[in-house]
Every structure is written in structure tokens, then in C-alpha cells.
Amino acid sequence: MPEQRSRRRHVVTHVVLMAGALLMVSPFLWQFLTSLKTLGESTRVPPTVLPEAVRWENYSAFFDVVPVGSMAVNSVLALVLRVVGQLLVASLAAYVFARLRFRFRGPLLACFLVVLMVPPQLFVIPQYEVIRTMGWLNSVQALALPGMFSAFGVFVLYQFMRTLPAELDEAARIDGANPWQIYLRVILPLCRPALAALTILTSLFSWNDLLWPLIVNTIPDRMTLPVGLATLQGAQGTDYPVLMAGSLLTILPMVLVFVLLQKQFIRGIAMSGLKA
Amino acid sequence: MATGTTGTGAPAGVTPARRSGGAGGAIGAGRGRRDRPNRYPDNRWAAILLAVPFAGLVIFYLWPLVRTVLLSLSEGTAFTGYSVTGFDNWQRVLDGGEVWGALVNTLVYAAIVLLGVPIAMVLAALLHQRELRGRSFYRTLYFVPVVTMPVAVAMVWRYIYNGDFGLLNEVLDAVGGPTRAWVADPDTALYAVAVVGIWMALGTNLIILAAGLEAVPESLEEAATLDGAGPVRRFFSVTVPLLTPSIFLVSVLSVIGSLQMFDLLFIMLGRTNPALADSKTIVYLFYEEAFVRNDRPLGAVIALITLVVTLAVTAVQFRLQRRWVTYA
Numbered sequence: 125m126p127e128q129r130s131r132r133r134h135v136v137t138h139v140v141l142m143a144g145a146l147l148m149v150s151p152f153l154w155q156f157l158t159s160l161k162t163l164g165e166s167t168r169v170p171p172t173v174l175p176e177a178v179r180w181e182n183y184s185a186f187f188d189v190v191p192v193g194s195m196a197v198n199s200v201l202a203l204v205l206r207v208v209g210q211l212l213v214a215s216l217a218a219y220v221f222a223r224l225r226f227r228f229r230g231p232l233l234a235c236f237l238v239v240l241m242v243p244p245q246l247f248v249i250p251q252y253e254v255i256r257t258m259g260w261l262n263s264v265q266a267l268a269l270p271g272m273f274s275a276f277g278v279f280v281l282y283q284f285m286r287t288l289p290a291e292l293d294e295a296a297r298i299d300g301a302n303p304w305q306i307y308l309r310v311i312l313p314l315c316r317p318a319l320a321a322l323t324i325l326t327s328l329f330s331w332n333d334l335l336w337p338l339i340v341n342t343i344p345d346r347m348t349l350p351v352g353l354a355t356l357q358g359a360q361g362t363d364y365p366v367l368m369a370g371s372l373l374t375i376l377p378m379v380l381v382f383v384l385l386q387k388q389f390i391r392g393i394a395m396s397g398l399k400a
Numbered sequence: 401m402a403t404g405t406t407g408t409g410a411p412a413g414v415t416p417a418r419r420s421g422g423a424g425g426a427i428g429a430g431r432g433r434r435d436r437p438n439r440y441p442d443n444r445w446a447a448i449l450l451a452v453p454f455a456g457l458v459i460f461y462l463w464p465l466v467r468t469v470l471l472s473l474s475e476g477t478a479f480t481g482y483s484v485t486g487f488d489n490w491q492r493v494l495d496g497g498e499v500w501g502a503l504v505n506t507l508v509y510a511a512i513v514l515l516g517v518p519i520a521m522v523l524a525a526l527l528h529q530r531e532l533r534g535r536s537f538y539r540t541l542y543f544v545p546v547v548t549m550p551v552a553v554a555m556v557w558r559y560i561y562n563g564d565f566g567l568l569n570e571v572l573d574a575v576g577g578p579t580r581a582w583v584a585d586p587d588t589a590l591y592a593v594a595v596v597g598i599w600m601a602l603g604t605n606l607i608i609l610a611a612g613l614e615a616v617p618e619s620l621e622e623a624a625t626l627d628g629a630g631p632v633r634r635f636f637s638v639t640v641p642l643l644t645p646s647i648f649l650v651s652v653l654s655v656i657g658s659l660q661m662f663d664l665l666f667i668m669l670g671r672t673n674p675a676l677a678d679s680k681t682i683v684y685l686f687y688e689e690a691f692v693r694n695d696r697p698l699g700a701v702i703a704l705i706t707l708v709v710t711l712a713v714t715a716v717q718f719r720l721q722r723r724w725v726t727y728a
Contacts, residue, residue: 133631138534145538151560151599154567167564168565169570216450224446224449225439226447227440235462239461241711242707245683245702245706246464247460247464248464248703249700250464250467251464253467270460273456273459273460275461278453303442332548332551334550334551335662335683335687350552353551357667357670364559368555368556371555371556374549379547379548382543383540386536390543393607393608
């Protein structure tokens, strides 16, 4: 009797969860279906659900309207540079704060943490001025630099490194290792889960970011994919099928990575409790 | 949103990992002053290893903070340079109506997106049931919008919301609901964008709440079942009260994130949209002043206003938490 009841309840649960899931993914389904239609069909009333004739050409058309190739390269290079830089910078700072004893540790750590509480817009104008002064507007380093030094990574790794037992460092010191060696050979290898989470989150920020790349890289060849997409929308009337094809292509890499590395993604979000 | 991501419960992290008090301090006290250098055995290494991270922090975050404050008090242009003159910019911004409108819009947006939290709670509770099949399947689907690019999904939604041939109007028309140009109408544009905001944040909220649910001891649920409580009663009397710390965390993060909203509005409304003037958020206004109209000092003022608002709203939330959050 109770078993039957719980099974019936599961049916209700499934119906609710399915309906919700459908609402979550239906925009993507619509995006995909539209990406295969002609412009005329995409604006027809009432709309057709399935495309009358499948037009994969819309996907190649996306490559003809904007320099998608260079934009994709820019997005990838900026992502790699930012992730590598952030991992290096953040792990060093986190190690120093979590494992070393030195003067002004408290105030220096506070400097990093204060930055976390400040909305990003406060940094944007001067960051832009710094990049311009260096002559780096419209470059890959312009896209990646500020994010490399983000205090967010320091915070995530610091929280993790604090949980490692102090005996690790002490044992290594007795063996004659210096702090650099301890960082490299003892602490860093133990931080793999946290580093993985940070890699994933930083990649996500970098790939999806709009405001900063929109400001610093304004030449079409130097734009990232989201900025390119944004300009595409305004540029020439709106060719919805091409727009849908293009936007689908740009979200695909992150969705694939997510499906493959789901566990790490979810751990990353739960660990840092952040809004992507 | 990424350059200096506004983070998490940062204040909690300030506790130093180890203090040279306790036992070590007692021994040191017995031996006198000669041991003092040992309190900081790593000064040199800390300086070496921290040099690059700290230089970056100064150049890209700490100096910009100072510079933004100075800019907000300055007059000039990028060509002539800026000189500090006083509070004129502040007066210009605060006397004008635009910033207040944007502030109201942003708070309304944040409030609506907050409605996504109860939805996520129900979903999290449903997904938490033991022996439910396909849990990870559902979790994956609900999470997809979190990893997709806001620019791309905003385009899809803009197309769906279209007044002439959008999917939403077709569906609403079929069931006899109201149809209109959702994102071109000043009365609905902000709400239409906020619905997308809820949709995008649902996965994140769900993950954090699910993690909170894992920590709720099953024995309590079982005890409530034995006492004859049905699923709805258990949800409100057992699950929700025990989950309040996670609900609080999710709410704070949701509001902080909402106060940063830019991408969705930028794409879904577009510069020529008739509803834009009445729907601007504070970050949109910042972008427009600082980088479209190129009035950097005014942009700096608006940026500082976002800081004040974010701190104020978060402080209010922390204050209110005493009334409803129970820490077991």
C-alpha cells in the first residue's frame, strides 16, 4: 500500500519535473528548428513547427556575414590566457595567504577580499584606461588581463587550501623544502579538485562575457564571439535563421563541455556559490 | 559580469587560518623577545610569491577603485584629461531622473528574479526524493541555461517574444491569452526580461539548494512521516525551516547577480527599441554614459551608486535574516 502510494507520487513528480524541463529546453529546440528555416518561413504567421525544407546553409551563411573564424580564435585565445593566468596568480596568492606566516598578512588579505565585494563596473573605466595607455586595445591580452588577476580565484583556492592539514608543510620543511617547493610539489597537487572547479568557472565567464570585450575590442577581426553576435543582430535587418544558427554554434562548446564534465561544473557552482 | 566577479559570502573568509597565539604564543612568551622574528618566518618568501598577484591587484582593481572615485569628482574628457572639481557630477546625476528610473527598474528586476527561488525550492525538494529515477537527467536539463551564453539565449528569447511572429504570442493566442509586443512595450519589457532572468538562474539556485538539502538529516523527514505528515506538510514544516541558510545564500546571490544585469537587456531590447528608455538598468546606464556618450565622470558616479546600492541591499538582507533564518 505505501509502496503504491509512493509510486503514484513519483508519477506526479515526473509530470511536474518533465513539464519544467520542457520549459527549460524549449527555447533551444525552437532555436534549432528556426536555424533550419528560410527567412520567410521564420517570420510566418502562424509559424511552422518543423522546417519545410532543411537549410543547413544557414550555418555556413553565419560564417559569411561576420569574421566568425577570427572571432572564435579570439574567444579561445582569451579563454586560455585568462584561465592559465588566473590559475597561476590565484594559486600563488592563495598559497601565501593560507600557508605562510608573514607581516601584514591580515591587511593584505583584506585588500583581496574587499575587491570581491565591489561590483565590477567600478573597475571598468580605469581598467580600460590602463589597457589603452599600454596600447593594448583590440588585442587578446586586453580581453584576458583584468580577469587573470580576479580576486575571485584567490578566494576560492584560499578557502580550499585552508582545509589542508598543517602537518603537510611542516613535514616538507623538515625535509628541507622551501615554500616555493612546497607550493609546487605538496599543495598544488592536492588542490586538483579546486583548480578544476576554478578552471571551469573561469572558462565559463571568459567565453560568455559581454561588457568588457565589447568595450576593449571594437575592430570586427578582434572581437569575441558574443560581441560579434551582438553586432550581427543590429547590422543587417534581422536574418533570424542565420542568427539562430550562429548563436547555437557559439553556445555549443560550453554545453558540450558541461555535458562531459557535469560533476565538476556542479561542484564548482556549489563550492563557490556563485552566479554565472 | 566576469572581470571582477562579485563573489560569495566573502566576510566569512576573513578569519585567518592560523594565528600565532595559543600554544606557540605561550612558549614564545616564556623565552622572551629574541623569538619575535619567528612570528613571521616567511616574510621574504611571501614578498616574492605575492609580488605578481599583488601588482595585478593594484593595477587592475585597487588603483581603479581610487581612480573611479577621483573621476566621479572630475571634469574633462579623454582628450583634455580630467581635473578634480567637486561634486558637480554627483549633483547632475542625482538631480536628473534617469538614474532614479534605472535604480527602480533594477530593484524591480531583482525582486522578480527572486521569485525564482521558491520555484527552485520546490524543484529541489522534488528532485531530492530517494528512489526517484532520472534525477541527474533532470538536473542536466535544468542546468543547461546556466552554461549558455547570455547573448545567445537573449537573441532566442527576443525572437520568441516578437510581437508580429513570435512563438509566445502564437501559444498565448491558442489558449486565449493576451498577445502583445512583449519586449517593445514599455509596460512589459522589463518583466519579459526578468522572466528570462529567472529561467537562466534556476539551475544555479537549484544546485545550491540541492546541496543544502543533502545536509538535512533524513531521520527528521522520516519522523515527520511517521507522525502522519504528508509531503506538502513535510515540505513546509521540516524541509523549508532546515533549508533557510541555503535559501538565504541563494537569495543574496540572486539579488547581487540581478543588480549586475546588462547582457540580457542589451540584446533583448537593442538601441532602437521604444521600450528601452523606460527599462534601463543601472549597469546599462553605466555602459551608456561611460562608453556610448563617453562621459566617463558621469559613468564613474553611476558605478559608485551601484556600489552603494549593492551594499545597502545586501546589508538589509543580512539584517532581515535574523527574523527568518535558523542555523541548526
